[in-house]
Amino acid sequence: xxxxxxxxxxxxxxxxxxxxxxxxxxxxxxxxxxxxxxxxxxxxxxxxxxxxxxxxxxxxxxxxxxxxxxxxxxxxxxxxxxxxxxxxxxxxxxxxxxxxxxxxxxxxxxxxxxxxxxxxxxxxxxxxxxxxxxxxxxxxxxxxxxxxxxxxxxxxxxxxxxxxxxxxxxxxxxxxxxxxxxxxxxxxxxxxxxxxxxxxxxxxxxxxxxxxxxxxxxxxxxxxxxxxxxxxxxxxxxxxxxxxxxxxxxxxxxxxxxxxxxxxxxxxxxxxxxxxxxxxxxxxxxxxxxxxxxxxxxxxxxxxxxxxxxxxxxxxxxxxxxxxxxxxxxxxxxxxxxxxxxxxxxxxxxxxxxxxxxxxxxxxxxxxxxxxxxxxxxxxxxxxxxxxxxxxxxxxxxxxxxxxxxxxxxxxxxxxxxxxxxxxxxxxxxxxxxxxxxxxxxxxxxxxxxxxxxxxxxxxxxxxxxxxxxxxxxxxxxxxxxxxxxxxxxxxxxxxxxxxxxxxxxxxxxxxxxxxxxxxxxxxxxxxxxx
Amino acid sequence: xxxxxxxxxxxxxxxxxxxxxxxxxxxxxxxxxxxxxxxxxxxxxxxxxxxxxxxxxxxxxxxxxxxxxxxxxxxxxxxxxxxxxxxxxxxxxxxxxxxxxxxxxxxxxxxxxxxxxxxxxxxxxxxxxxxxxxxxxxxxxxxxxxxxxxxxxxxxxxxxxxxxxxxxxxxxxxxxxxxxxxxxxxxxxxxxxxxxxxxxxxxxxxxxxxxxxxxxxxxxxxxxxxxxxxxxxxxxxxxxxxxxxxxxxxxxxxxxxxxxxxxxxxxxxxxxxxxxxxxxxxxxxxxxxxxxxxxxxxxxxxxxxxxxxxxxxxxxxxxxxxxxxxxxxxxxxxxxxxxxxxxxxxxxxxxxxxxxxxxxxxxxxxxxxxxxxxxxxxxx
Numbered sequence: 043x044x045x046x047x048x049x050x051x052x053x054x055x056x057x058x059x060x061x062x063x064x065x066x067x068x069x070x071x072x073x074x075x076x077x078x079x080x081x082x083x084x085x086x087x088x089x090x091x092x093x094x095x096x097x098x099x100x101x102x103x104x105x106x107x108x109x110x111x112x113x114x115x116x117x118x119x120x121x122x123x124x125x126x127x128x129x130x131x132x133x134x135x136x137x138x139x140x141x142x143x144x145x146x147x148x149x150x151x152x153x154x155x156x157x158x159x160x161x162x163x164x165x166x167x168x169x170x171x172x173x174x175x176x177x178x179x180x181x182x183x184x185x186x187x188x189x190x191x192x193x194x195x196x197x198x199x200x201x202x203x204x205x206x207x208x209x210x211x212x213x214x215x216x217x218x219x220x221x222x223x224x225x226x227x228x229x230x231x232x233x234x235x236x237x238x239x240x241x242x243x244x245x246x247x248x249x250x251x252x253x254x255x256x257x258x259x260x261x262x263x264x265x266x267x268x269x270x271x272x273x274x275x276x277x278x279x280x281x282x283x284x285x286x287x288x289x290x291x292x293x294x295x296x297x298x299x300x301x302x303x304x305x306x307x308x309x310x311x312x313x314x315x316x317x318x319x320x321x322x323x324x325x326x327x328x329x330x331x332x333x334x335x336x337x338x339x340x341x342x343x344x345x346x347x348x349x350x351x352x353x354x355x356x357x358x359x360x361x362x363x364x365x366x367x368x369x370x371x372x373x374x375x376x377x378x379x380x381x382x383x384x385x386x387x388x389x390x391x392x393x394x395x396x397x398x399x400x401x402x403x404x405x406x407x408x409x410x411x412x413x414x415x416x417x418x419x420x421x422x423x424x425x426x427x428x429x430x431x432x433x434x435x436x437x438x439x440x441x442x443x444x445x446x447x448x449x450x451x452x453x454x455x456x457x458x459x460x461x462x463x464x465x466x467x468x469x470x471x472x473x474x475x476x477x478x479x480x481x482x483x484x485x486x487x488x489x490x491x492x493x494x495x496x497x498x499x500x501x502x503x504x505x506x507x508x509x510x511x512x513x514x515x516x517x518x519x520x521x522x523x524x525x526x527x528x529x530x531x532x533x534x535x536x537x538x539x540x541x542x543x544x545x546x547x548x549x550x551x552x553x554x555x556x557x558x559x560x561x562x563x564x565x566x567x568x569x570x571x572x573x
Numbered sequence: 574x575x576x577x578x579x580x581x582x583x584x585x586x587x588x589x590x591x592x593x594x595x596x597x598x599x600x601x602x603x604x605x606x607x608x609x610x611x612x613x614x615x616x617x618x619x620x621x622x623x624x625x626x627x628x629x630x631x632x633x634x635x636x637x638x639x640x641x642x643x644x645x646x647x648x649x650x651x652x653x654x655x656x657x658x659x660x661x662x663x664x665x666x667x668x669x670x671x672x673x674x675x676x677x678x679x680x681x682x683x684x685x686x687x688x689x690x691x692x693x694x695x696x697x698x699x700x701x702x703x704x705x706x707x708x709x710x711x712x713x714x715x716x717x718x719x720x721x722x723x724x725x726x727x728x729x730x731x732x733x734x735x736x737x738x739x740x741x742x743x744x745x746x747x748x749x750x751x752x753x754x755x756x757x758x759x760x761x762x763x764x765x766x767x768x769x770x771x772x773x774x775x776x777x778x779x780x781x782x783x784x785x786x787x788x789x790x791x792x793x794x795x796x797x798x799x800x801x802x803x804x805x806x807x808x809x810x811x812x813x814x815x816x817x818x819x820x821x822x823x824x825x826x827x828x829x830x831x832x833x834x835x836x837x838x839x840x841x842x843x844x845x846x847x848x849x850x851x852x853x854x855x856x857x858x859x860x861x862x863x864x865x866x867x868x869x870x871x872x873x874x875x876x877x878x879x880x881x882x883x884x885x886x887x888x889x890x891x892x893x894x895x896x897x898x899x900x901x902x903x904x905x906x907x908x909x910x911x912x913x914x915x916x917x918x919x920x921x922x923x924x925x926x927x928x929x930x931x932x933x934x935x936x937x938x939x940x941x942x943x944x945x946x947x948x949x950x951x952x953x
Contacts, residue, residue, distance in 0.1 A: 049609065067810065071735065081952070102739040102740075102745065102746075103730065103735070103737070103738070103739045104731055104732065104733045104734070104735070105733075105734065106744055107733070108733055108880070109813045109815075109816065109817075110812075110813040110815060110880065110883055113810070113812075113813065113815070166699055169904035175882070176881070176882035177882040177883050178882060178883060181808065181812075181813075182812075183810045187770075187771060187809075187810075189769065189770045189771070189787060190770040190771065190810065190811060190812060192910060193770070193812065193910070193911060193912050195882060195883065196882075216691075220799065244896075250683045268606070268910065275791065276788075277786075277787050277788020278787075278788065280937060281751075282788075283771060283786055283788065283789075283821055284786060284789065317653040317654065318586060318648070319644075319654040319656065319658075320586065320656060320658040321657060321658065321824075322657075322658055322659060322660070323659050323664055324658065324659075325659075326659075326664055348781075348782055348783055348784050348785070348808075349772060349784045349786065349791075350765075350783060350784060350789070350791035350792075353686065353687065353690045356686060356690075357683060360682065360683075360686070361679060364675045364678070364679060365675070367671060367675060368668060368671050368672055368675070371667060371668075371671045372664070372667065372668060375635070375663075375667045377804065378635060378638055378639045378642070379660075379663065381642040381643065381654040382642050382646065383641060383642075383646055383652075383654070383657075384646050384652070384654045384655070385646065385647070385648045385653055385654040386642070386647045386648060386652070387648045387649070388643075388647075389645070396639075397642070399639065400639070402634065403632065403636075407628035407631070407632055410624065410628060411621070411624050411625065412626065413683065414620055414678065414682045415686050416616075416617050416620060416682055416685040416686045416689055416781075417617055417620050417682075418616070418620045419780070419782055419783075420606055420617060420621070420687070420780065420781065420782070421779065422773075422782060423773060423775075423782070423808040424808070450878070454732065481691070484603070484604045484605075487603065487604065487605050487606045488603030488604065488605070488607075489603070489607070489805070489806075491775070491776045491806050491807070491816075493810045493815060494806070494814075494815060494816030496731055496746060496816050496817075497746065497816070498739075498744070498745050498746050498747050499739060499740055499743075499745060500603065525650060530902075543654075571613045
């Protein structure tokens with residue numbers, strides 16, 4: 043921090059110490075750190091729930107938990123991992139990196155930044171408190187389909203208001219990111235010079251602003267259906283339970299890309315660095331990301347092919363969904379072409395990025411299979427789907443987040459992380475995640491529905507193997523925490539450039555960077571712009 | 574030396590793992606989608622295999638290029654990075670070729686989908702209604718209907734910490750008390766709907782699943798070619814016992830089906846007669862216990878103690894020991910906004926009378942109330 047003082051002599055630059063530094067922080071780095079720490083805590087809370095799920099599914103028969111509690115675990119695991127772990131981790135990275143990447147001193151709206159973070163601990167305290175309520179925590183699935191969700195007891199209003207708070211927090215975060223990138227770029231930093239991580243976050247921010255109010259509307263209608271006598275989703279009162287699913291997935295599908303687009307951005311930063319070669323097809327990456335985001339508003343009903351839509355509807359959503367494979371394919375090909383004829387080294391961030399490209403692709407391929415409506419009638423709501431979305435979210439989004447932490451941690455802390463332990467974390471994770479999720483393809487195709495606590499013997503072997511993979515994957519993440527703590531406490535001094543092949547403004551700052559990133563705007567030349 | 578030792582340990586571990594899996598069970602698990610027993614299910618399977626091969630080949634090609642690069646273009650091998658960053662030709666190719674593959678895939682998919690959605694010209698209709706947590710089958714052309722719930726053996730084994738081994742029941746969780754029976758080589762219309770929350774009716778061998786949604790009726794059809802017993806499960810999360818409402822579909826010859834249907838009609842007539850009868854306390858308690866086990870025990874538990882917070886206790890509870898009209902009302906009409914269903918539409922007068930008698934006298938409730946079918950008729 044002493045460096046920061048030397049950089050900056052603004053009288054308003056008050057820096058509270060102790061707990062006040064965090065409670066009242068308006069600094070993009072401190073807030074980014076809080077987001078990341080919060081996401082890590084939630085990753086372990088949601089992970090503990092996953093461990094309960096996998097323990098119960100280790101063998102047929104009910105050994106540990108009541109089915110209702112099992113349903114609470116699947117519901118809460120999803121809500122916590124999506125809204126508490128992956129999304130906040132993405133926002134944390136955006137906070138840390140966007141000002142440093144565009145040559146700005148901080149985010150455009152620092153007080154709102156503070157508020158959008160501090161809503162989260164309260165929202166999740168509210169959600170987690172439902173575990174101790176009469177009737178238990180939400181257990182109707184994270185998709186909250188009525189009429190089932192309205193059978194929930196005391197936890198119901200807590201669920202609805204948690205969703206509202208999370209939505210408000212995310213929208214504020216999105217507004218801040220858009221305001222920052224549109225107004226605070228350094229001279230010469232034109233849009234087409236922005237690093238891809240910044241690009242993917244602008245697009246993600248627009249997706250957040252467009253989709254979260256829709257979710258807020260849907261859950262508000264649930265609330266009035268339960269407590270105020272309306273019948274939006276109650277057929278007996280002239281409503282339509284399927285309408286909720288349409289509204290929910292109009293939010294839900296863009297949400298999927300909210301989780302994955304920042305991951306695309308991260309990988310597009312890391313692969314060129316370790317291939318020592320510019321990103322292949324920068325423009326097409328930007329356009330592909332934008333088209334994926336645009337298309338995401340026209341494919342929602344592929345999550346609900348089995349509700350009984352008219353043929354024309356099923357055909358439209360099948361074709362629209364298949365078309366997403368084109369821009370997604372472009373991105374994969376671009377990453378592979380970036381590696382082609384590079385001069386590659388395989389430090390931990392690169393290992394995670396390569397695993398991302400391969401394993402995300404596997405999730406993408408099963409996604410394409412599900413787009414084929416007549417076959418989706420078989421796949422729908424089975425473990426095949428569970429395998430698909432975990433492939434895109436765990437070795438997809440989560441691996442990209444790991445890659446990002448390993449990649450930028452030396453910049454943030456000024457120390458190199460322990461490369462040996464990092465690589466151990468990678469190999470443990472990449473092997474166990476496949477042992478965990480690959481067998482789920484088999485049990486799904488063989489006919490095991492999702493969200494069930496018990497099953498017939500025919501599914502026993504692969505469930506046991508999957509659970510074993512799950513336990514190893516869960517434990518391996520403790521190693522990650524140790525690597526991060528060790529790196530924060532000390533280690534080999536990191537240079538400003540950190541990585542031999544790194545390009546971009548953040549690498550021109552000191553490691554660790556000053557409190558206010560760029561107090562005088564840097565001059566952006568092609569040499570320091572995106573690689 | 575060390576490597577040889579490690580290799581031996583690894584081999585031993587693998588052999589042990591394989592050996593410890595029970596042999597016969599190992600052979601049973603499936604890895605792939607079933608081909609099923611209808612013309613549509615086979616077409617669905619073919620589509621599945623086609624798209625699986627398409628993505629497998631693409632995956633092998635893309636990953637091969639990537640790994641070639643990883644092995645050959647590495648700094649440790651002295652590779653010097655090229656500095657190209659686009660190639661219009663390649664980019665056009667990898668946009669156009671995927672589009673062509675997708676169009677080629679969309680054509681057969683569209684054809685199969687159109688066939689699946691043609692629900693006309695069926696020879697018989699069964700209306701399937703999902704309940705928490707059982708299925709109701711209404712043979713609309715025959716005039717009989719029945720409920721189908723998890724079989725008692727599975728239900729005993731699946732209780733939390735039952736200590737019983739699911740391995741001893743071959744069709745654990747995939748067996749029901751009353752299977753749905755259909756004739757082979759008949760175009761059957763299957764309507765799906767639900768009485769409480771959304772369920773989904775799924776028998777993988779038919780090649781599709783369809784949601785059962787309260788207030789909506791979805792229509793589907795099937796044409797089973799091979800006699801046999803086909804098993805499935807509810808596929809849409811529907812509450813606590815979502816995992817415990819299987820489907821067993823028996824496809825039999827047309828003659829066998831006709832015999833079975835005649836029996837069912839006779840049984841329906843006998844049940845209707847019961848509603849005029851007067852029961853003794855013993856008869857009522859015995860019948861009531863049976864009804865309670867299949868209809869009520871899933872929530873209120875066999876011991877009547879319920880689950881605190883989720884499902885209220887009947888043992889010593891305010892309803893079961895309170896005034897009789899209140900008890901009749903909640904059983905017949907249900908309670909809005911909770912999982913308590915309106916059983917008036919599900920059970921006949923004799924069954925309702927018996928189960929209410931049972932609830933008012935079992936577990937030490939001992940109110941002494943004996944409810945007769947006539948009381949139910951009056952209360953409806």
